[in-house]
Amino acid sequence: MRYSTHGRRRRVLAGLATAAATALALSACSGSTSVGNGKDAADGYDPKATVEITWWTGQTTEAEKKAEELAAEYHRLHPNVTVKTSAGATVTDDLLTKLSAGFTSDTYPDISYAFGSWAGELAASGRTQDLSDYVKDPAFGWDDFPAAARETATSGDTVIGVPALVDNIALIYNKTMFDAAKLPYPTDDWTWEDYRAAAKKLSNPAKNYYGSAYSVSGSEDTTWHLWPLLWQHGGKILDGKKPAFNSDAGVAALETLRTMAVDDKSLYLDQTDEKYGPLFWSGRIGMIMSGPWELLELANHKLNYGVTQLPGHNGDHQTVSGPDLWVLFNHDDPNRAGASRDFIKWLTSKEIDAKWNLAIGNLPLRSSEQSTPEFASYVKQYPGGQKFFENLKNAKQARPTLAGYEEMSRNVGDAIAKVLQGAAQPKEALDEAAKASAGVLEDS
Structure with missing residues (x-):
């Protein structure tokens, strides 16, 4: 609601x-x-x-x-x-x-x-x-x-x-910013490479303009935005009650985001979960991955926007719900x-x-x-x-309903936040999160 x-x-x-x-x-x-x-x-x-x-x-x-x-x-x-x-x-x-x-x-x-x-x-x-x-x-x-x-x-x-x-989560984009940058609008056929390229061209961090955004609060808002990329790469969150998100698929998914945040500096990193929405509504961020709950705010701010499905990997455009x-x-x-x-x-x-x-x-x-x-x-x-x-x-898969999911989510969220802020590499951060989560999940 x-x-x-x-x-x-x-x-x-x-x-x-x-x-x-x-x-x-x-x-x-x-x-x-x-x-x-x-x-x-x-x-x-x-x-x-x-x-x-x-x-x-x-x-x-x-x-x-x-x-x-x-x-x-x-x-x-x-x-x-x-x-x-x-x-x-x-x-x-x-x-x-x-x-x-x-x-x-x-x-x-x-x-x-x-x-x-x-x-x-x-x-x-x-x-x-x-x-x-x-x-x-x-x-x-x-x-x-x-x-x-x-x-x-x-x-x-x-x-x-x-x-x-x-x-579900889709890609919402600011048409005015795309027009100003003379970029074609995102389509349902977009890959993550297309998303990265557009975000880089839309960004001017010195003037506080960013191509896209990501939460680094360590909350579930941080974690669940990674799951579509994990699934698109063929990965799983769990294997039974064992963490599986630190697989090669999970590492590749997180590396996609790391390159944008650390190498390109095209992601606005939100420490609170509260800022990237208003910045998008005000025309400071070109694209966000968000859900239908944004539509009321977008109407109120009279933003010229469009919505398309998430970028995909090898034609897979899975999202999370x-x-x-x-x-x-x-x-x-x-x-x-x-x-x-x-x-x-x-x-x-x-x-x-x-x-x-x-x-x-x-x-x-x-x-x-x-x-x-x-x-x-x-x-x-x-x-x-x-x-x-x-x-x-x-939205072909659901987040686990095990009692230990919430603690695992915080561990994964912390790992993502470290990586996107340049404090860790994807493999080591996800392995650490998996190790911290294993006992909690086995006891659930």
């Missing part, structure tokens, strides 16, 4: 800091209900039973009002079901902490918004429903969601939730479990999602929504929205 300035970028990556602090607490309270215990949480569900379910939406004021409207609409259609909504936490990042406390005091909701990176921790809590069989029903339309979003909703072999938001989830929880009450499933099935249907995600400026959850009038309105209001939607096909 769209938050405050730069909120979506910070939000996609967010829970990683919070998750590490709460993982032990979540695991510690996994003693009562557990997924995969052989009994379906909705066994004995009576669709006519009077029931109240709680929905933590994780939304800001504007989106929360929309959520309340939809809960009321569902109640009109199902008078026996009351959906009690709340944001769940003042800041979405705090939802995981609130859930952990709720597990201890038995005050957790039936449905909660969750960052995809929390899937491992939430599954380990033992409170999530197992939806694996439920989503197989053809009427649910599970395959209508992007593959990366379905994978993110799955921890191990267990589906614990339903996609709540989908996105940061899907978020509606996670469903088990309260040992089949009517609450069944009602929460039915509500989320309704909320994420083609017709209703068009009133939800598209209405608040996000990409649609389902591929079938491209035929809706709401989608036509979305792409008209947000130039580049169509390209981001099409780019979902390049």
Whole structure:
């Protein structure tokens, strides 16, 4: 969902800091209900039973009002079901902490918004429903969601939730800067060599103009921008529970960025994650790798921009996605479990999602929504929205949902930051990150 300035970028990556602090607490309270215990949480569900379910939406004021409207609409259609909504936490990042406390005091909701990176921790809590069989029903339309979003909703072999938001990273460029440099605009056929060459020509560091930008904060914003290059080179993040990002593919991916940052000095290196967006909007940076959450800001700044898929390696233009989830929880009450499933099935249907995600400026959850009038309105209001939607096909892999991912991500982010600031070489930095991450991942 769209938050405050730069909120979506910070939000996609967010829970990683919070998750590490709460993982032990979540695991510690996994003693009562557990997924995969052989009994379906909705066994004995009576669709006519009077029931109240709680929905933590994780939304800001504007989106929360929309959520309340939809809960009321569902109640009109199902008078026996009351959906009690709340944001769940003042800041979405705090939802995981609130859930952990709720597990201890038995005050957790039936449905909660969750960052995809929390899937491992939430599954380990033992409170999530197992939806694996439920989503197989053809009427649910599970395959209508992007593959990366379905994978993110799955921890191990267990589906614990339903996609709540989908996105991806593409290349956004400033047409005015390209015109001034007499450069052709980026295309879907671009290679990383094309990207590097254009960035070098657009750059004038002495006057604070840069061809492109990269985060060196060490956060997930640093890390997840490397994964598309890794995948394009044929690499993997993990091999089972062992780090694999320090392969030859990972080294080649990071070397691509190192040459731009250190040799060409064509990358603006952002220490905070907060500066490169505004610098792009103001015409100081020619290209950024970012997502559909930028479109509202771009419209507000009246920038003459274009969107194309990421540069590719050997014709592979894979990208990365940061899907978020509606996670469903088990309260040992089949009517609450069944009602929460039915509500989320309704909320994420083609017709209703068009009133939800598209209405608040996000990409649609389902591929079938491209035929809706709401989608036509979305792409008209947000130039580049169509390209981001099409780019979902390049989100072929998901970030790991192991509980140790967040610590591994910080290790990789620190390695990338060192390399791009000239303090280390790709191989040694990635090997160090892999060594630091191995024990954490094996214990997850």
